[in-house]
Amino acid sequence: MKNAICYFFSFLVEAIILWQYSSNLFSAKRKLLVKLIALCCLYFILFFCSLFESIWLNVAFYFLLNFIFLVIQFYLNWYTALFHSSILTAVMSMSELIVYGIIKRFAPHFLDNGREFNHLLVFTVFNKLIFFTVIYLLIHFIKKQEKCSRQYDKSIFLLVFIPIASVFVMFTFINIGENATLPPSLDWMITLSAVFLLTANLLMFGINQYHQKKNMEFTEMQLLLQQESDSARYYEMLHLQNENQRILIHDMKKHLQSIALLNEDNENEKIRAYIDQLMQSSDLLEFSKICDHKILNNILCRYKKVCNDLHIAFHADIRSNTTTFLSDSDVTSLFCNMLDNAVEASNHIKDSYIEITAAQRKHTPFIIITMINSCACNPFSPNGELVSSKPDPQAHGFGIKSIEKIVHNYNGNMQMYYDGETFTFHTIIMLKMKP
Template sequence: MISNICYAIVFLIESLISFYYFDFKFKRRISIKFIPISILLSGLVLYIINLIEIPLINAVCFYVCNFIILRICYNSSIKSGIFANFVLLFLMIITELIVILPFSVVSRFSLFESRSDAFILIIQAIMSKLLYFIFIWGVLKFSEKESKSTDSKFSILLCFLPIASIILMCTNVYLCTFYSVNNNFKIAIIIGNILILLSNIIVFYLHETTIKINRKYTQILLDYQQEKNTIDYYDLLREQNENSKILIHDITKHLKIIQQLSENK
């Protein structure tokens, strides 16, 4: 029962990562208050489909579910939606293979043995979702126009956080696998790793949101300065216009005087 709940949470986080990608890649169509409901429904559907335990069906349902969510919740064309979801599916498969294959070799478990152990399976899922999120973040970071900015360069330093998290997860699995540990302690480790995964997502999301806010604020300041310069320029033109009117008035007055003096000889 506990393992099923933990696995459901992992699939919920998978849907959250997809929304993270969509939210920074496309313009939101629906209100933000409906986003948690969409994430919950998407994660629930993916979890139920996963119970069939057929990888091909899981992959197809992952693609279809994300495509429907993208079309409903965000403004996107069919072409961009197909490409975006293909990127998500490709990265999800790659990250799962990256985690499962080396993990089974290092931990001395075959793929079939690891699938029979709920603890190892859940930790592998958590690690793969963390790696999946980092890949998604990297795609977003290097595909944006501001990828060469100073903020983006410093953002690379955040990668030390997920790397440290993965090392910690591997250490936990190693200790629990080769030493006698009761089930309650394993459950505590699983909950802790899920919190670590959520913490990584929250940190990266807040970081990217802060960058977006700073860019908007900087743009507002630039627009304000440009508007102020425009106002100053028009004030200068108005002042020059007033001075020109005064000068023309004086010249006209002097010409009239000269005309009167000329008529009176």
């Protein structure tokens, strides 16, 4: 009976670890409740098989039932599910063998006396801590290898110290049990401490994943709000432009009368200047269509209006279908950050300008995005790092990091340099189109 309780606890922890492993790496194709029911059913089968106390039977069923769970609950082909089921089985088996070897080396009599319940439970907690630590590292290693589009804070690897420290505490517990005769009450307290220690590790992992998910949702919400803001400003700009054009049309008769009076006096130069002034009026400029990407078009139109207000010449040449492979969030982050920096650098400079182009390199899946903007001074430090001109440089620089992250996610590269002869800053980005 006591062995059955240990087995039940062991499989409960393994089920939680499998849940975390699969949920963090794969996309589920079933609802949460269905996935939970399937996991419980499969691990109850595994629990009943363990009552036969056959090691090889336990390992075989652990591998098989994990494989079934991954195949039916996630968007995985059978050989990928087979691979990950093999990883889980290997890590689980190795963690038990490692702990067994450590205990036999440093506490050879710990599992004697008919495998006492307290000692068996401590052994179970010890090997599940090892299992949990390795799986925790594997999750983040696989995420890094797959170059997920989500951004992960590297500081999460510091959390690995917690399960490693817990393993050391467990080893201390085992040595205490081996070398000292403890009263039953204290023996139970050590056992419960081991269980609580494992529970704390699992909770720590779960809370960390929860916060990562919430941070990702917050970032996505901020990007959506930025897109909505761009669209709102775009349509507000169109409405204002429409009103100004109606006013200009209303006043056109008066302008023509003025031109006619100048013509009667043969004031050809004044007529030419008058017409040029009318033609260069912002009320006659066309903002509605710059490129065929809706979100990017809104962004470019907004920045074109900003540049006109700041007397910065703005030119955009985005070739057809060159940015359609980019997600809306990546388009917003990439182009808004680039143009924010360009506008800031070009402001208050006489005859300043911003030019941005995007074109596909012939016969390749690569897109080249080039931006040239006026810049009064070299923004690079002597060691080649970009220096922010803002009052608090430590609080800035995230725009460049965001651009670098997007470039990395699309297997591209970025070059930036300053031309001191023309006082211009150049940004060249190459992105690989995703199929």
